[in-house]
Structure formats: C-alpha cells, structure tokens
Amino acid sequence: MNEVITEKEMTKMKKTILKNHEENELDICSAYGVTRNDIMTGVRCENCHYIPMKRIYASWLCIKCNTSSKYAHLNAILDYFLLIDKHITNRELRNFIHLSSRTTAYKLLKEFQMNGERKSAFYCKPGQ
Numbered sequence: 727m728n729e730v731i732t733e734k735e736m737t738k739m740k741k742t743i744l745k746n747h748e749e750n751e752l753d754i755c756s757a758y759g760v761t762r763n764d765i766m767t768g769v770r771c772e773n774c775h776y777i778p779m780k781r782i783y784a785s786w787l788c789i790k791c792n793t794s795s796k797y798a799h800l801n802a803i804l805d806y807f808l809l810i811d812k813h814i815t816n817r818e819l820r821n822f823i824h825l826s827s828r829t830t831a832y833k834l835l836k837e838f839q840m841n842g843e844r845k846s847a848f849y850c851k852p853g854q
C-alpha cells in the first residue's frame with residue numbers, strides 16, 4: 727500500500743481547505759445542469775480517482791490501485807457541502823460515503839461544526 731500524502735501534510739491541507747472553501751459558493755449543480763442523482767456517491771481515491779474507496783479498519787482503501795488514506799472522506803464531505811447541501815447529518819453522510827456504522831460516521835464528522843443535539847444533529851463547515 728502506498729500512502730500518497732503524509733498525515734502531517736494532510737492535516738495542513740485539510741485546514742487550508744476548510745478555511746478557504748468558497749464562502750459565497752454559487753449553486754454549482756444548477757449552474758452545470760446536474761441533479762443530485764447525477765452525483766456519484768462514495769469516497770474518491772486521491773491517486774487514481776476511483777470511486778468508491780472501501781472503509782477498512784480506520785482507513786479508506788482503493789481496491790483499484792491499493793492506495794490507503796485516512797482522510798479521503800474529507801474531500802467527499804466538502805464535495806457534499808459544495809454540491810448538495812450546506813449541512814449534513816450522520817445518516818446523510820453514511821448514505822453518501824457508503825458507511826454502515828453510525829459511530830464511524832460520528833467520528834468522521836468531528837472535524838466539522840455540530841449543530842443541534844443527538845439524533846437531530848447536523849454538521850457544517852467550521853464557522854458557518
């Protein structure tokens with residue numbers, strides 16, 4: 727398995743992405759005539775762009791090129807915010823990135839800002 731990006735680099739990148747992600751984003755879907763059903767769900771491999779990566783232990787594994795990544799879901803979540811909705815629930819995340827575990831989804835969403843409580847909680851990009 728080849729780790730494309732080191733954990734340290736990814737943390738740095740992640741912060742930059744979260745900080746700089748378009749504040750006044752236009753509605754990309756309507757701009758491109760894309761409907762929600764056209765959007766491919768699943769975590770994308772950073773190396774070969776294959777979708778979906780598989781969740782194995784605490785990482786995402788690409789079954790095509792064997793790349794593993796701990797943070798590949800972050801891009802998927804940011805895509806979701808950009809293309810689908812400004813916030814996401816635990817259930818929506820599980821559907822979107824093909825996860826069955828609510829607990830895993832909860833852990834993955836820790837980077838994001840939580841609003842609401844328990845079952846009605848939803849998550850946004852920090853600062854929104």
Ligand SMILES: [Zn+2]
Nearest residue numbers: 771774788791
């Ligand atoms: Zn791959």
